[in-house]
Amino acid sequence: MTARDPSASAPATDPPRLTNQLLRRKSITSMVEDTRDASTGGLRRTFGVFQLTMISVGATLGTGILVILGEAVPIAGPAVWLAFILAGITALLSAVSYAEMAGMVPVSGSSYSYSYATLGEGMAWICGWCLVLEYAVSVAAVAVGAADYVNETLRIFGMSLPPSLTAGPEGEGGVINLSALIVVLLATVLLMRGAKESGVVNTIIVFVKLGILVFFAIVAFTAFKAGNFAPMLPMGAAGVTAAASSVFFSYIGFDAASTAGEEAKNPKRDLPRAIIASMVIVTTMYVLVAVAAIGARQWQWFETSTAPLVQIVHEITSSNFAVFVFAVSAVLAILSVVITVLYGQSRILLTMSRDGMVPKVFGIVSPRTGTPLVGTLVTGVLVAITAALIPLGELANATSIGTLFAFCLVNLAVIYLRVKRPDLPRSFKVPFGPTIPILGSLACAFLMVNLGGTTWIVFGLWMLVGFVVYFAYSRRHSRVGALSEADYRAGLEA
Numbered sequence: 001m002t003a004r005d006p007s008a009s010a011p012a013t014d015p016p017r018l019t020n021q022l023l024r025r026k027s028i029t030s031m032v033e034d035t036r037d038a039s040t041g042g043l044r045r046t047f048g049v050f051q052l053t054m055i056s057v058g059a060t061l062g063t064g065i066l067v068i069l070g071e072a073v074p075i076a077g078p079a080v081w082l083a084f085i086l087a088g089i090t091a092l093l094s095a096v097s098y099a100e101m102a103g104m105v106p107v108s109g110s111s112y113s114y115s116y117a118t119l120g121e122g123m124a125w126i127c128g129w130c131l132v133l134e135y136a137v138s139v140a141a142v143a144v145g146a147a148d149y150v151n152e153t154l155r156i157f158g159m160s161l162p163p164s165l166t167a168g169p170e171g172e173g174g175v176i177n178l179s180a181l182i183v184v185l186l187a188t189v190l191l192m193r194g195a196k197e198s199g200v201v202n203t204i205i206v207f208v209k210l211g212i213l214v215f216f217a218i219v220a221f222t223a224f225k226a227g228n229f230a231p232m233l234p235m236g237a238a239g240v241t242a243a244a245s246s247v248f249f250s251y252i253g254f255d256a257a258s259t260a261g262e263e264a265k266n267p268k269r270d271l272p273r274a275i276i277a278s279m280v281i282v283t284t285m286y287v288l289v290a291v292a293a294i295g296a297r298q299w300q301w302f303e304t305s306t307a308p309l310v311q312i313v314h315e316i317t318s319s320n321f322a323v324f325v326f327a328v329s330a331v332l333a334i335l336s337v338v339i340t341v342l343y344g345q346s347r348i349l350l351t352m353s354r355d356g357m358v359p360k361v362f363g364i365v366s367p368r369t370g371t372p373l374v375g376t377l378v379t380g381v382l383v384a385i386t387a388a389l390i391p392l393g394e395l396a397n398a399t400s401i402g403t404l405f406a407f408c409l410v411n412l413a414v415i416y417l418r419v420k421r422p423d424l425p426r427s428f429k430v431p432f433g434p435t436i437p438i439l440g441s442l443a444c445a446f447l448m449v450n451l452g453g454t455t456w457i458v459f460g461l462w463m464l465v466g467f468v469v470y471f472a473y474s475r476r477h478s479r480v481g482a483l484s485e486a487d488y489r490a491g492l493e494a
């Protein structure tokens with residue numbers, strides 16, 4: 001396509017009509033071509049299927065199982081493990097759609113790119129804006145969670161930080177959340193050193209976190225009481241579905257491998273495998289830990305506990321050392337979420353900046369490290385400031401709606417391309433025709449409806465800001481939008 005014309009990224013003199021522009025699609029061929037551009041492409045291909053799986057597991061396993069499990073038990077009762085299975089099935093239905101798309105469009109923009117190729121610029125922007133919730137905003141919230149564990153660990157060692165440094169200005173006596181700031185900056189510095197280095201550190205941490213969860217399960221099973229599972233549904237089925245919506249957060253992240261398409265050695269083969277493998281690993285761990293936790297303590301016990309897994313380990317082993325190891329590992333576990341999610345966000349922004357959706361700084365690839373150095377720094381600093389200063393509670397909840405929405409779009413993209421482009425080579429194909437993607441979108445819609453009203457309002461406000469940004473900046477800088485009708489048509493057919 002002729003989008004190489006440098007004037008194309010400048011504001012178009014005669015932009016296409018709004019509806020026309022919102023529906024303009026980007027051809028898959030030109031997406032792949034973009035990845036070869038020396039200034040904005042040129043990421044280094046270093047990841048095999050193992051590291052890709054570790055990226056997805058790294059981005060997924062964290063606060064959900066360490067913190068949210070405790071909040072979900074009082075909602076669902078002993079059937080909390082069922083809530084994990086329900087949320088896991090929803091995630092899996094969409095994960096296979098991600099796998100099909102990632103094998104077909106092996107770039108780094110994840111669902112943003114899939115939407116651009118199928119549903120047009122308008123939906124792609126909405127999706128990209130949702131991804132900022134899924135990645136940048138959620139990881140700021142996750143960092144605040146990590147900070148709680150850091151502060152707790154410091155306290156065990158008698159080195160408590162003053163209250164002004166343990167929370168942002170919203171908390172009583174808080175000024176800045178220092179630990180959250182440091183966690184994010186640490187991850188940023190690591191990512192700036194290079195993708196491969198970060199990948200190695202992430203892999204080591206993933207093993208640590210799988211290790212502590214297995215350790216937890218073994219300890220908890222020594223105190224297993226089958227009686228704790230009766231009655232299974234004290235809150236009825238509604239309790240289980242409500243809990244499923246809230247534990248869905250713990251599955252967010254399996255899609256992280258799809259932001260590494262341009263750094264994978266063999267993306268078409270390995271991305272689908274990594275996405276599915278990570279889902280299997282994560283679901284198994286969650287159900288194992290949930291069953292072990294309920295076996296060890298009656299469900300009412302969780303109502304008053306704040307860090308249930310650590311407390312159970314402490315009560316059963318009565319060992320301070322075990323608690324210390326657990327707390328440190330939890331911090332590391334969450335650090336790897338921060339590393340991989342910041343990584344993903346910087347790659348999504350890189351892809352969006354190539355299209356003119358966000359400013360060019362996000363798209364410059366350093367020839368020295370083969371990574372988007374400046375974009376990573378800017379993203380990291382913004383997330384660090386957010387984590388250090390801003391109350392994130394409700395915004396973090398809106399993450400799940402944003403993510404579910406993006407998942408919905410990916411399911412629709414699969415169906416769309418099956419109809420429109422049956423000829424495209426697919427390295428992985430979702431079985432049973434459109435049934436699974438249809439079920440996938442319905443399951444996502446169901447969980448979205450189940451999330452509370454306030455969350456919807458916050459999500460609506462977030463989207464409103466997104467619309468303003470689109471009309472103030474992205475619409476006018478869009479490369480696809482700047483193409484003449486003839487060039488646009490020719491590009492699509494290429």
Ligand SMILES: NC(=[NH2+])NCCC[C@H](N)C(=O)O
Pocket residue numbers: 059060061062063064065134135138139142249250251252253254256337341
């Ligand atoms: N895009 C993301 N991976 N966001 C963070 C998700 C949080 C993760 N699932 C956890 O339980 O900690």
